[in-house]
Amino acid sequence: MVGSQRWSELSGRERSFIAGATVVQLSLLAAALVDLRRRPQDQIKGSKRLWRMLAFINFAGPISYFLFGRKK
Template identity: 50%
Template sequence: MAKRSKATARKKKTWKELSPMAKFGTITAAIVQLSLLVAAQRDISRRPAEEIRGSKALWRAATLINFVGPGTYFTFGVKRHPAAK
């Protein structure tokens, strides 16, 4: 019979078992993620298609990927205009 490694044998903690700091960190990360998602979705809705690289529908789907999606959209999906002088 094969032995289980420590990583697979480790039981996931329930919410009640988490420390107060772990709960705070989890809630904070969730708020940040949700804020980024809402900001990206709102920007896609309001920004004209000409100012977005690629398809709006594809960027909407991409922003659903935690943290990476909205960050990628704001970094690569939005066309930047040179600063007016």
């Protein structure tokens, strides 16, 4: 069954992958939140509050903000 293994049962490669994905996810989240805080409202498509909430949706939220939430 997928997802039923304990951390100690995972291989070194699996642990490294999960740790790396976590670092990438948290970095994207932090970058999006910092950008939202610094960028004026008139340079953002939609509301800052909505984008802040969406940024917490795994990889999709921050990436969507950087692709679609900022005005050029």
